Amino acid sequence: MQLGAARFVAGETLDECVVVLRRLNEQGLHANTTLLGEGVLEPGETESVVGAYRTIVDRIADEQLRANVALKLTHLGLEIDEELAYENLRTLAEHAATRGGFIRIDMEQSQFVDATLRIYRRLREAGIDAVGTVLQSYLYRTPADLEALLPLEPNLRLVKGAYLEAPSVAYPKKSDVDAAYVRLLERMLLEGGHTAVATHDSALVQHTIRFAADHGIDRDRFEFQMLYGVRPQLQLDLVRRGYKVLVATPYGPEWYPYLMRRLGERPANLLFFLKNTIRG
Numbered sequence: 493m494q495l496g497a498a499r500f501v502a503g504e505t506l507d508e509c510v511v512v513l514r515r516l517n518e519q520g521l522h523a524n525t526t527l528l529g530e531g532v533l534e535p536g537e538t539e540s541v542v543g544a545y546r547t548i549v550d551r552i553a554d555e556q557l558r559a560n561v562a563l564k565l566t567h568l569g570l571e572i573d574e575e576l577a578y579e580n581l582r583t584l585a586e587h588a589a590t591r592g593g594f595i596r597i598d599m600e601q602s603q604f605v606d607a608t609l610r611i612y613r614r615l616r617e618a619g620i621d622a623v624g625t626v627l628q629s630y631l632y633r634t635p636a637d638l639e640a641l642l643p644l645e646p647n648l649r650l651v652k653g654a655y656l657e658a659p660s661v662a663y664p665k666k667s668d669v670d671a672a673y674v675r676l677l678e679r680m681l682l683e684g685g686h687t688a689v690a691t692h693d694s695a696l697v698q699h700t701i702r703f704a705a706d707h708g709i710d711r712d713r714f715e716f717q718m719l720y721g722v723r724p725q726l727q728l729d730l731v732r733r734g735y736k737v738l739v740a741t742p743y744g745p746e747w748y749p750y751l752m753r754r755l756g757e758r759p760a761n762l763l764f765f766l767k768n769t770i771r772g
């Protein structure tokens with residue numbers, strides 16, 4: 493943590509994270525939190541992850557934070573058994589619903605997309621509506637996935653995609669990923685449901701604002717989402733302009749893979765990290 497991870501991760505404990513969530517709320521920002529961890533391979537371990545998330549949901553409600561939860565299905569056992577992950581998530585989502593909470597299912601590597609969308613659909617068909625998921629614009633399959641989801645009036649976060657994927661499944665060129673993002677974004681905004689525009693790309697933020705204004709799309713139909721520690725000034729500028737901004741604010745002792753993804757996205761972050769490491 494002292495080595496620079498604290499810029500991107502809100503501590504190792506829930507107590508540390510709650511301090512950060514409250515500070516973000518005081519600045520007019522919404523937040524979500526994630527107990528960092530993924531790829532759990534022991535069924536017993538998923539029980540403790542579910543327990544930890546119950547505690548998070550309760551703490552958010554008790555402290556009246558404007559925050560919700562985002563989690564990874566591989567943290568709840570998706571690599572062990574899809575049914576186990578579904579049951580774990582259903583338990584949590586039902587609990588969150590009793591406390592006025594909301595759960596976002598993050599999207600992971602492409603081999604998990606089918607199962608993730610199946611689980612999201614099953615929850616919605618079981619009448620659990622305070623859940624959302626994520627679509628990644630780098631995948632060729634995403635326009636078809638979006639069309640299939642639209643009848644559910646889904647709550648979707650749109651991202652470019654953070655994992656290393658083969659050119660057989662994802663656009664290798666950034667310009668193609670960006671162009672696909674725009675097409676998906678416009679389709680989502682024009683259809684029902686709620687869109688979380690999750691990007692730090694100023695051009696896409698501006699495009700969203702302009703497109704929504706031109707098409708009479710209410711501000712409560714979409715929100716911006718950014719990562720804790722990334723472009724904080726842009727986050728606050730948007731709040732000042734009256735837009736909802738949610739800051740994804742993860743915590744936990746297993747912060748290493750998360751930090752590596754953030755560093756991989758931007759060499760400048762690596763420099764920042766190294767400087768702090770040397771100073772530390």
Ligand SMILES: Cc1cc2nc3c(=O)[nH]c(=O)nc-3n(C[C@H](O)[C@H](O)[C@H](O)COP(=O)(O)OP(=O)(O)OC[C@H]3O[C@@H](n4cnc5c(N)ncnc54)[C@H](O)[C@@H]3O)c2cc1C
Nearest residue numbers: 598599626651652653654690691692693717718719740758
């Ligand atoms: C709230 C949120 C949730 C996410 N959830 C998922 C998920 O469930 N699944 C998934 O695959 N991916 C997820 N991602 C990651 C996403 O897929 C991208 O990898 C990441 O957001 C970088 O792409 P970008 O859209 O910000 O734009 P880029 O095209 O990467 O960058 C545009 C500009 O934004 C700035 N910027 C971008 N990233 C950084 C950074 N790390 N540090 C500093 N500046 C930066 C730079 O100025 C850059 O020029 C999420 C991202 C966000 C914001």
